[in-house]
Amino acid sequence: xxxxxxxxxxxxxxxxxxxxxxxxxxxxxxxxxxxxxxxxxxxxxxxxxxxxxxxxxxxxxxxxxxxxxxxxxxxxxxxxxxxxxxxxxxxxxxxxxxxxxxxxxxxxxxxxxxxxxxxxxxxxxxxxxxxxxxxxxxxxxxxxxxxxxxxxxxxxxxxxxxxxxxxxxxxxxxxxxxxxxxxxxxxxxxxxxxxxxxxxxxxxxxxxxxxxxxxxxxxxxxxxxxxxxxxxxxxxxxxxxxxx
Amino acid sequence: xxxxxxxxxxxxxxxxxxxxxxxxxxxxxxxxxxxxxxxxxxxxxxxxxxxxxxxxxxxxxxxxxxxxxxxxxxxxxxxxxxxxxxxxxxxxxxxxxxxxxxxxxxxxxxxxxxxxxxxxxxxxxxxxxxxxxxxxxxxxxxxxxxxxxxxxxxxxxxxxxxxxxxxxxxxxxxxxxxxxxxxxxxxxxxxxxxxxxxxxxxxxxxxxxxxxxxxxxxxxxxxxxxxxxxxxxxxxxxxxxxxxxxxxxxxxxxxxxxxxxx
Numbered sequence: 001x002x003x004x005x006x007x008x009x010x011x012x013x014x015x016x017x018x019x020x021x022x023x024x025x026x027x028x029x030x031x032x033x034x035x036x037x038x039x040x041x042x043x044x045x046x047x048x049x050x051x052x053x054x055x056x057x058x059x060x061x062x063x064x065x066x067x068x069x070x071x072x073x074x075x076x077x078x079x080x081x082x083x084x085x086x087x088x089x090x091x092x093x094x095x096x097x098x099x100x101x102x103x104x105x106x107x108x109x110x111x112x113x114x115x116x117x118x119x120x121x122x123x124x125x126x127x128x129x130x131x132x133x134x135x136x137x138x139x140x141x142x143x144x145x146x147x148x149x150x151x152x153x154x155x156x157x158x159x160x161x162x163x164x165x166x167x168x169x170x171x172x173x174x175x176x177x178x179x180x181x182x183x184x185x186x187x188x189x190x191x192x193x194x195x196x197x198x199x200x201x202x203x204x205x206x207x208x209x210x211x212x213x214x215x216x217x218x219x220x221x222x223x224x225x226x227x228x229x230x231x232x233x234x235x236x237x238x239x240x241x242x243x244x
Numbered sequence: 245x246x247x248x249x250x251x252x253x254x255x256x257x258x259x260x261x262x263x264x265x266x267x268x269x270x271x272x273x274x275x276x277x278x279x280x281x282x283x284x285x286x287x288x289x290x291x292x293x294x295x296x297x298x299x300x301x302x303x304x305x306x307x308x309x310x311x312x313x314x315x316x317x318x319x320x321x322x323x324x325x326x327x328x329x330x331x332x333x334x335x336x337x338x339x340x341x342x343x344x345x346x347x348x349x350x351x352x353x354x355x356x357x358x359x360x361x362x363x364x365x366x367x368x369x370x371x372x373x374x375x376x377x378x379x380x381x382x383x384x385x386x387x388x389x390x391x392x393x394x395x396x397x398x399x400x401x402x403x404x405x406x407x408x409x410x411x412x413x414x415x416x417x418x419x420x421x422x423x424x425x426x427x428x429x430x431x432x433x434x435x436x437x438x439x440x441x442x443x444x445x446x447x448x449x450x451x452x453x454x455x456x457x458x459x460x461x462x463x464x465x466x467x468x469x470x471x472x473x474x475x476x477x478x479x480x481x482x483x484x485x486x487x488x489x490x491x492x493x494x495x496x497x498x499x500x501x502x503x504x505x506x
Contacts (some may be wrong), residue, residue, distance in 0.1 A: 019247045026486050026487055027253055030258070078324060108319070110424055115443075139454050172289045213493050
């Protein structure tokens with residue numbers, strides 16, 4: 001009898017979660033290197049509350065994961081020589097933030113007082129041979145498409161760009177960082193290209209997200225109406241049976 | 245509902261963005277001004293279902309997991325030190341830097357500040373000062389009977405005094421450079437201060453490796469690009485509106501739930 005209400009509830013809960021994710025996508029529409037996310041839903045076949053009748057099983061809605069779109073975001077020219085963007089889907093700058101390796105698409109780097117290339121959060125950008133240290137006396141760094149950094153015409157290091165055999169193994173850590181949650185191996189991405197003086201925007205599609213927002217709201221309303229109707233139905237049944 | 249707070253963080257971020265853009269536009273005609281840019285980062289994520297967690301007693305694991313983000317925050321607001329275009333002013337003590345470096349200015353507090361604004365003047369003692377009256381370092385005094393002043397590309401200050409034809413050297417302008425220019429702290433009045441993030445000032449002669457040249461009779465215009473700022477403003481406004489749409493939606497969903505009869 002209460003199946004309809006419970007199925008409705010399972011949908012309401014996932015819709016709220018979807019709204020949270022869409023809200024996060026929209027809030028990060030202007031975040032450097034942000035990758036858009038979406039809730040993946042499945043049908044969970046539940047046991048019938050009453051199995052005396054022959055009728056099809058009840059399916060609840062279950063969110064069983066999120067899908068992250070690692071598609072390329074638009075490149076924006078900033079004119080700052082320590083801003084870098086990667087062209088190449090699913091590839092990342094390798095970082096070391098003290099807590100271990102981290103990965104990012106946000107290439108707004110800076111230099112610490114010792115000349116080490118770091119993120120704005122202070123994580124050291126990794127090159128072929130560990131930290132990248134620039135010498136102030138050598139002048140402006142210039143970076144080639146393959147990540148080679150040169151100062152005054154002489155190569156001084158190379159940005160390490162990596163990709164993963166399984167992207168689903170990555171976990172977002174906030175501050176634009178990704179962490180390797182399971183033991184997926186990071187492999188050198190030789191086809192990715194680095195662009196100096198540019199940053200990658202988010203790959204959030206505002207129109208799509210607003211459409212999602214409307215869809216979520218309407219679905220929520222109709223599920224709520226369904227629960228209301230179920231409620232009415234049982235109330236009326238109780239009233240009539242009581243009269244008899 | 246988390247979505248309400250997430251969208252609120254998005255609105256706060258866009259508000260900051262508009263503040264940065266409006267400061268850029270307001271300083272479009274400020275000598276030596278460097279435009280700023282707000283950079284955003286995502287906030288922490290909550291692991292609702294951790295990837296790799298066991299999903300059955302048969303040893304199957306959750307392949308992707310569910311992570312829900314809590315919104316956005318301003319990562320940093322940094323200065324873009326692109327060269328501004330030199331503007332001819334004809335001013336006798338106007339100097340623009342073409343390339344890297346900052347003029348050093350002695351503050352009344354005894355500290356040294358740095359500036360790209362080279363619209364200098366003389367004070368009552370004939371000393372070269374900024375338009376706030378702070379002495380340019382190293383001190384340069386122009387004799388009272390100077391007829392003409394010239395400042396070379398390498399910062400040498402020469403004067404021709406009344407009755408002579410040979411120029412005489414009265415001082416040498418120096419520039420300071422920083423490893424991390426973005427780490428300098430702006431204190432207003434076109435002045436910047438050294439911080440732990442910027443590293444110590446490296447003082448040198450204009451025209452040396454790593455230092456720009458000087459242009460006498462010019463000042464450096466701001467590097468604000470009006471068209472880019474206006475389009476950034478439009479993007480910021482639309483992003484703000486979209487976040488407010490999320491708040492409306494979350495609110496309406498809550499209200500629908502609240503109206504369910506018991």
